[in-house]
Amino acid sequence: MKAKSVNSEDTEVSSLTAELHIVIGALSRRLREEADTGDLTRAQKSVLLRLERDGPTTGSALARAEAMRPQSMGAIIAVLEAAGYVAGAPDPSDGRQTIISLTDHFRTWISAARTARRDWLLRTLQARLTAQEQHQLADAVDLLKRLLDS
Template sequence: MITPQDSSPTPQADSLAREIRALVGKLKRRLREQAAPGDLTPSQVSVLLRLEREGPATTSSLARLEGMRPQSMGAVIAPLEEAGLVSGTPDTKDGRQTILSLTQACRKWVEEGRAARQDWLTRTLQARLSPQEQDKLGEAIALLKRLVDD
């Protein structure tokens, strides 16, 4: 837990924070390169991940969760439907609403993308790090988890 007395960062903590942010950003870019996401916008990717994680939803609920207007969300969803990544069915409780969910094609595409990223990272770890370095990385990951876990 961070207390007020911890508020002035040490030069080492400041340097580590800068390096971690830069490294995580670079790692995310490298992982994204491994599975071609096509021409999806960040908003479209966010909607697909939300539908995968939380299940089917209406356009208005997605808009609320993503912090945008329903009309704007409609513009995000339309290309996803056209690409066959999302499909809609009438809401049985409210016929004016459509329940959106991922298609099987989208689920397969997401799975293949994750597998490609996992494969690249596994091969890269094996090729570039010795078993002892991999052990050290495991220890560093445990420390990083402490930074983000509540």
């Protein structure tokens, strides 16, 4: 059997893959720094984003959606409630259940964090890239979108 030789195109694509991974990771970290999301864990952020996307729901439904034990979800909800990010209210159709929803305080906080990230990125693009480079970046964004659609 012949060993497959690696050609220069494969090497370039492999290098591009590694570099793209590093750059996207660094950009994500930098954007997170700009938003100051505090000390939220990944699980807490995931629950908040799910509530934002899907709307109010019960703790047990959240636990199922996040693939975790109800007890673990209860601990997450308690922390988020203490921070003022979520609130519970009795389920009108089943008083034994509690509906968890985002608070106005959280919605204001997340909006400000997103605005901070967008503002930093806008200022940075304008300060560091020429108009032509901004157009090249727009083309690259289209290519990245195609990667996500695959």
